[in-house]
Amino acid sequence: MLVGVSGGIAAYKACELVRLLVKAGHEVVPLVTPAAEGFVRAATFDALARRSPTQEPYPHLARADLLVVAPCTANTLAKLAHGLADNLVSEAALAHEGPTLVAPAMNPRMWAHPATRANVERLRSRGVELVGPGEGDTAEGEQGVGRMAEPEEILERCTALLRPNNGSLHGKRVLVTAGGTREPLDAVRYVGNRSSGRMGVALAAEARRRGAEVTLLGANLAVPPPPGVEHVDTPTTADLEREALARADADLVLMAAAVADYAPAHASLEKRPKDGEPWRVELRPTRDVLRELSQRRTNGQVLVGFAADTGRRGLERAREKLHAKGVSLIVFNDVGRGDIGFDAAENEVTIVGRDGERRVAKAPKERVAAEIVDEAERLLEGHGRASAH
Numbered sequence: 001m002l003v004g005v006s007g008g009i010a011a012y013k014a015c016e017l018v019r020l021l022v023k024a025g026h027e028v029v030p031l032v033t034p035a036a037e038g039f040v041r042a043a044t045f046d047a048l049a050r051r052s053p054t055q056e057p058y059p060h061l062a063r064a065d066l067l068v069v070a071p072c073t074a075n076t077l078a079k080l081a082h083g084l085a086d087n088l089v090s091e092a093a094l095a096h097e098g099p100t101l102v103a104p105a106m107n108p109r110m111w112a113h114p115a116t117r118a119n120v121e122r123l124r125s126r127g128v129e130l131v132g133p134g135e136g137d138t139a140e141g142e143q144g145v146g147r148m149a150e151p152e153e154i155l156e157r158c159t160a161l162l163r164p165n166n167g168s169l170h171g172k173r174v175l176v177t178a179g180g181t182r183e184p185l186d187a188v189r190y191v192g193n194r195s196s197g198r199m200g201v202a203l204a205a206e207a208r209r210r211g212a213e214v215t216l217l218g219a220n221l222a223v224p225p226p227p228g229v230e231h232v233d234t235p236t237t238a239d240l241e242r243e244a245l246a247r248a249d250a251d252l253v254l255m256a257a258a259v260a261d262y263a264p265a266h267a268s269l270e271k272r273p274k275d276g277e278p279w280r281v282e283l284r285p286t287r288d289v290l291r292e293l294s295q296r297r298t299n300g301q302v303l304v305g306f307a308a309d310t311g312r313r314g315l316e317r318a319r320e321k322l323h324a325k326g327v328s329l330i331v332f333n334d335v336g337r338g339d340i341g342f343d344a345a346e347n348e349v350t351i352v353g354r355d356g357e358r359r360v361a362k363a364p365k366e367r368v369a370a371e372i373v374d375e376a377e378r379l380l381e382g383h384g385r386a387s388a389h
């Protein structure tokens, strides 16, 4: 495994990461940028990795099962996104063919900058995995998102990336829906919603990471589906319903898509010409895919619904939905807020179950996805035990 260290304060935490990786039995090749050398000398990493400093003269020739960059500075992130190869880390990254995990660490304003946001999207779209950054106090005393994930968490992600076949969901079939359906009005217009599909894509990636066989039904995704996942395009509610019902026997169903509740009663196959007249559209309720799935639920299946609603009443409606629709969990997220929910990189959710609720604080959707899958897995294990007796 290649461990790239770039020049941020969190370089000291990379020492602990290398130590943990070696302890877990991994062969680690540390690669240190010149800027990182200003924080922790390469010799420290070599010693922790139990390697001689002369062992890796040509990083682009190194073959590895995984590349981890921790900490990943804004600068190195930009280099990875654009394919620069001007130091040991960026050069190795450009030649690396396996999975890549990046642990960004930077000032919150650097993390929030549109340039960094675009670089992150670019990397994600190529299947690069990110862990963190988290929220909290930075070394310079600022508050916000930018702290590198803890070494233990990075180790966990490395382990999962290297062993998808031994993951906790190995042998399970997981169905995930993501995005927002569009209901045609005519040949070019539609009634839709702002869902980008990020939450569902993060859930699919998480389930895959844990070794599941994942099918992602994507409705107008703004982000690419994760690698290793079967992707079926389902732009309308009817498409999504058909494909979901065809896979209704999955072990775990995560219904993260924003499926239209109402669709135009009549859709024209041609474009309605502009004639200056008002256009009255009748919307009719669509079939409730979640309820349909719940009615077909097989023994032991865990069915997770999502409630995209607003405010306190929204949470109450989510609690009602759990019972009314007969699902295992409802994940409530407040789509009335601009900083989370629809088309945002972060989310803050309440996971409503039959025996309690868990609030997941605002975090990148990947982290929220992991918490949701944790809860779903707990229920899957519970069913397993119940059926064993």
Ligand SMILES: Cc1cc2nc3c(=O)[nH]c(=O)nc-3n(C[C@H](O)[C@H](O)[C@H](O)COP(=O)(O)O)c2cc1C
Binding pocket: 005, 006, 007, 008, 009, 010, 033, 034, 035, 036, 072, 073, 074, 075, 076, 077, 087, 105, 106, 107, 110
């Ligand atoms: C004391 C100090 C701390 C820094 N911490 C960070 C950091 O946490 N994240 C970051 O992106 N850049 C940080 N920088 C800036 C980087 O070191 C700088 O952008 C450098 O060019 C990164 O090079 P590299 O990505 O090749 O390692 C810091 C600079 C200094 C002087």
